[in-house]
Amino acid sequence: MRTDPTAEHLTAESGDALTDADLARGIVDGDEASMATAYRRWAPLVHALARRSLGDAREAEDVTQQVFLAVWRGARGYRPERGPVAAWLVGITRRKIADTLSARTRRTELVGAAGALLVLADDTRTRPEAALDRVVVRHELAKLPTPQRRVLHLAFYEDLTQTQIARRTGWPLGTVKSHSRRGMHQLRDCLRPPAEV
Numbered sequence: 001m002r003t004d005p006t007a008e009h010l011t012a013e014s015g016d017a018l019t020d021a022d023l024a025r026g027i028v029d030g031d032e033a034s035m036a037t038a039y040r041r042w043a044p045l046v047h048a049l050a051r052r053s054l055g056d057a058r059e060a061e062d063v064t065q066q067v068f069l070a071v072w073r074g075a076r077g078y079r080p081e082r083g084p085v086a087a088w089l090v091g092i093t094r095r096k097i098a099d100t101l102s103a104r105t106r107r108t109e110l111v112g113a114a115g116a117l118l119v120l121a122d123d124t125r126t127r128p129e130a131a132l133d134r135v136v137v138r139h140e141l142a143k144l145p146t147p148q149r150r151v152l153h154l155a156f157y158e159d160l161t162q163t164q165i166a167r168r169t170g171w172p173l174g175t176v177k178s179h180s181r182r183g184m185h186q187l188r189d190c191l192r193p194p195a196e197v
Contacts, residue, residue, distance in 0.1 A: 024085045027075045039068055042086060046093045053097045059104075063096045070096070140190045148183030151176055 018026070018037060026034025046067050050060035070092050078088055141149055154160045154168065162180060166173040 020085050021080065024078060024080055027071065027085070028078055030075065035068070035072055038071065038085070038089075042089050043068065045086070046089060049090065049093050050097055050100075054100060059100055063093065063100055066096045066099075067092050136191065137187070140187055143190070144183050144186055147171075147175075148179045148186070151179040152183045152187070155180060 018034070023034050023038055023041070027038055043064055047060050047064045050063035051057060054060055054063065067089065071089065078085065082088075141152060144152070150169065151165055154165045155162070160168065162176045163173060165171075165180075166176045169176065171179075
């Protein structure tokens with residue numbers, strides 16, 4: 001009777017004694033014990049690279065988890081002829097670090113843009129025309145059909161998302177989105193300045 005080749009991976013002690021090649025075969029075969037051993041063996045390296053690049057312990061922990069999740073999901077993509085497992089892990093780590101830095105940059109840009117909009121919004125309140133604009137918008141909003149008016153009121157004055165509006169009104173999310181879109185189109189058409197001749 002043939003024994004399971006991954007049976008040797010059942011304990012941490014036997015897993016830690018595996019060569020990198022044996023460990024790689026276990027990972028590719030989907031062996032959880034091999035994956036656990038790989039984590040114990042290389043997580044400190046992955047975490048150190050992420051911490052050094054990102055400068056944040058929590059983000060480094062997230063990257064470490066993302067790397068080993070990617071290893072688990074993409075284990076069949078490992079090709080031993082292209083290099084050792086450690087090099088493969090370092091490549092995945094670099095990509096996850098780059099993704100994290102991109103996300104951080106996008107968040108910073110969004111926060112900056114939102115801050116700039118808030119400053120602009122505050123400036124418009126000090127202009128006399130802003131009061132007139134608010135009156136015109138309220139007047140046009142009052143002309144909308146009740147469902148559209150209600151959705152837009154909840155969105156803009158109560159700062160609710162479309163999902164929250166659907167919960168509050170009991171309407172399906174698609175209905176809320178339709179009312180929102182139609183209402184915004186009608187407001188846009190009503191508030192559009194007349195074409196110059």
